[in-house]
Amino acid sequence: MKPSIELKSVNSFGINACAYELHRADSVSVLCDLWQQAIAKQYPVLLLGSGSNVLFTDNFHGSVILNRIKGIDIQETADSWHIYAGAGENWHQFIEFLLNKSIYGLENLALIPGCVGSAPIQNIGAYGMELKNVCEYVDIVQLDNGEVSRLSTVECEFGYRDSIFKHQYRDNYAIIGVGFKLSKIWTPILAYGDLSQLDRTTITPQKVFNTICATRRSKLPDPEQLGNAGSFFKNPIVSATIAKNIRQDFPNCPQFFQANGHVKLAAGWLIDMCGLKGYQLGGAAVHIHQALVLINQDSATGMDIVNLAAIIRKKVFQRFSVLLEPEVRFMGINGEIDSVECIS
Numbered sequence: 001m002k003p004s005i006e007l008k009s010v011n012s013f014g015i016n017a018c019a020y021e022l023h024r025a026d027s028v029s030v031l032c033d034l035w036q037q038a039i040a041k042q043y044p045v046l047l048l049g050s051g052s053n054v055l056f057t058d059n060f061h062g063s064v065i066l067n068r069i070k071g072i073d074i075q076e077t078a079d080s081w082h083i084y085a086g087a088g089e090n091w092h093q094f095i096e097f098l099l100n101k102s103i104y105g106l107e108n109l110a111l112i113p114g115c116v117g118s119a120p121i122q123n124i125g126a127y128g129m130e131l132k133n134v135c136e137y138v139d140i141v142q143l144d145n146g147e148v149s150r151l152s153t154v155e156c157e158f159g160y161r162d163s164i165f166k167h168q169y170r171d172n173y174a175i176i177g178v179g180f181k182l183s184k185i186w187t188p189i190l191a192y193g194d195l196s197q198l199d200r201t202t203i204t205p206q207k208v209f210n211t212i213c214a215t216r217r218s219k220l221p222d223p224e225q226l227g228n229a230g231s232f233f234k235n236p237i238v239s240a241t242i243a244k245n246i247r248q249d250f251p252n253c254p255q256f257f258q259a260n261g262h263v264k265l266a267a268g269w270l271i272d273m274c275g276l277k278g279y280q281l282g283g284a285a286v287h288i289h290q291a292l293v294l295i296n297q298d299s300a301t302g303m304d305i306v307n308l309a310a311i312i313r314k315k316v317f318q319r320f321s322v323l324l325e326p327e328v329r330f331m332g333i334n335g336e337i338d339s340v341e342c343i344s
């Protein structure tokens with residue numbers, strides 16, 4: 001049977017893939033029911049929030065369930081706000097909602113597409129902040145029996161674009177809500193990008209929020225206009241020796257020293273140095289201004305993007321001996337596939 005339900009509108013790359021079924025779950029019980037019904041039909045199941053971190057490499061021969069569990073609850077103690085948000089809340093709107101209630105601390109993560117429930121999965125980060133800095137706990141449901149449990153921040157095992165939800169709790173579990181702890185004393189994080197130009201004496205959360213939104217709008221292509229999934233590759237983390245060798249040949253190479261002695265490199269810079277900005281393959285292309293963003297330039301297929309990513313990985317390796325790994329999750333006929341293997 002050929003899948004016929006279109007997924008173009010539920011993935012930010014705008015890939016024209018199809019599935020057998022597409023459902024929306026607005027409660028935990030509906031989510032579990034839909035999952036169990038699909039399993040009973042022997043369909044693979046794919047949970048999605050907004051589809052802004054996935055690449056469909058093929059049609060999906062299964063059931064897609066969009067998590068739309070909503071609801072926001074706010075409690076306070078003397079020094080903190082404790083907020084619970086349903087996994088299906090829109091991430092950016094959630095930040096705006098809190099800002100309007102004078103609850104601050106998430107501004108640096110403004111305008112990242114996606115749902116609240118997806119944010120812990122890759123520990124979203126931007127402008128000097130990561131989700132793990134504000135996450136108090138994550139609630140999950142075991143889909144085959146409906147059992148709900150709560151994981152503390154430590155149990156989430158957050159890392160750079162990583163968490164336990166990409167590993168142990170990947171299959172048969174869904175995130176249903178996220179708890180946040182935000183201090184009532186606001187401490188701006190202004191070390192990165194355009195934020196460092198702001199006047200610290202007059203800074204406000206709203207100014208940080210506005211600056212982030214304006215910067216992101218000017219730098220990143222809007223998926224509504226040009227399909228993309230943000231940064232396609234993770235920034236590679238290499239040994240100090242490799243970093244030193246690269247610096248000898250490329251003195252301008254941006255390098256960020258990590259607490260464990262390793263060094264983070266900027267994947268976009270490496271791609272740019274290979275002269276790949278604007279490079280096109282089939283309907284896919286490297287964004288002309290942001291080398292780290294691959295775009296659906298002209299009715300790209302998922303495989304156009306995969307083939308382009310493979311070329312980029314090869315060229316970066318030839319030049320720098322560094323292997324890039326995708327940040328974006330690849331979805332094949334039966335579910336997630338190994339993205340590194342796919343582009344190797």
Ligand SMILES: Cc1cc2nc3c(=O)[nH]c(=O)nc-3n(C[C@H](O)[C@H](O)[C@H](O)COP(=O)(O)OP(=O)(O)OC[C@H]3O[C@@H](n4cnc5c(N)ncnc54)[C@H](O)[C@@H]3O)c2cc1C
Pocket residue numbers: 012046047048049050051052053054067087112113114115116117118119121122123124125126173174175176220221222223228229230231329
């Ligand atoms: C223009 C643009 C800019 C971006 N900028 C950033 C950035 O600055 N920083 C950053 O970190 N990311 C960024 N991203 C990536 C993306 O926005 C984040 O990864 C976001 O958290 C994905 O949310 P989503 O709801 O779209 O997840 P989806 O793409 O729907 O899902 C992502 C993965 O999580 C799984 N999943 C989704 N919901 C659940 C659930 N409830 N339970 C269990 N598993 C689930 C899916 O199966 C999939 O494997 C950007 C993307 C775009 C398009």
